[in-house]
Amino acid sequence: MSTGPAGHVARSTDRSAVRPHSGTGGVTRRGAPMRTFLRTADGVAIDSVYEPGAGADSSGDLVFVIAHGFTGAADRPHIRRVAGAFARYGAVVTFSFRGHGASGGRSTVGDREVLDLAAVVAWARGFGYARVATVGFSMGGSVVLRHAAAGRDAGVDAVVSVSAPARWFYRGTAPMRRVHWLVTRPSGRLVGRYGLRTRIHHRQWDPVPLSPVEAVPRIAPTPLLIVHGDVDGYFPLDHPRMLAAAAGEHGELWVEPGMGHAENAAPDALLGRIGDWAVGRAG
Known part of the structure; x- marks a missing residue:
């Protein structure tokens, strides 16, 4: 779903459109949350929210960037819950991928979303934190893997990749067949736009982007954690096992008993363990 190749790029911020996050005030480096639109390398406005760490365990030098799944957005309750959990361990930046929430553009379902994440990571780094950890769920999990494949750049x-696919075009489960209908059919895209508040691009990928399993070997030596539920209804366990095999010794795999798919299925205890892992492994 692309009009061209995607990769890691720097970002520029569009400070002309600043809105406080609902329930929060306006902002400074570590004092209060901040909301703004960032401009990606291909000109898409990305709605982004910065929140300083609030918990007793919060690290003063670590910021988490959370990449949501398909049909998610920065204001969705499950993303706010995830952000609150990670705020115990560091500052948190959430955002809406293109085509989602208040962001501009149309979703390319994991292709040009790498540009969105690149802009947000650069913004998060600009607050002065020494360490940045990306945590992605489902589609966002594939994006954090592809983004990190740029290495030091x-x-x-x-x-951290949670509930991510290992390969593209998977249709082996009923939920994924529904996703493909949403993405590939005009009637599906209408349902996505008006029923799921997600605007999906009509063009197919050209070229097909690097797959998550192809991206993983390029992430080393950056620490990598792969998390997957053993009752995930979208992607069965061969997906995380493929990713872990591709990662080799520099990656870790957690298979979570009884966990389903992505943000909604991730219990608070798991989010806490991920926070602990990031504090111990980042940098």
Whole structure:
């Protein structure tokens, strides 16, 4: 779903459109949350929220960048819950991928979203934190892997991929067949736009982007954590096992008993363990 290749790029911020996050005030480096639109390398406005760490365990030099799954957005309750969990361990930046929430553009379902993440990571780094950890869920999990494949140029110190696919075009489960209908059919894209508040690009990928399993070997030596539920209804366990095999010794795999798919299925205890891992492994 692309009009051209995607890769890691620097970002520029568009400070002309600043809105406080609902329930929060306006902002400074470590004092209060901040909301703004960032401009990607291909000109898409990305709605982004910065929140300083608030918990007793919060690290003063670590910021988490959270990449949501398909049809998610920065204001969705499950993303706010995830952000609150990681705020115990560091500052948190959430955002809406293109085509989602208040962001501009249309979703390319994991292709040009790498440009969105690159802009957000550069913004997060600009607050002065020494360490950046990206945490992605489902589609966002594939994006953090592809983004980190740029190595040191990615600007991240630890990567966590939760419930991500290993390969593209997977249709082996009923939920993924529904996703493909949403993405590939005009009627599906209408449902996505008006029913799921997600604007999906009509063009197919050209060229096909690097797959997550192809990206993983390029992430080393950046620490990598792969998390997957053993009852994930979208991607069965061969996906995380393929990713872990590709990662080799520099990656870790956690298979979570009884966990389903992505943000909604991730219990608070798991998010806490991920936070602990990032604090210990980033940088």
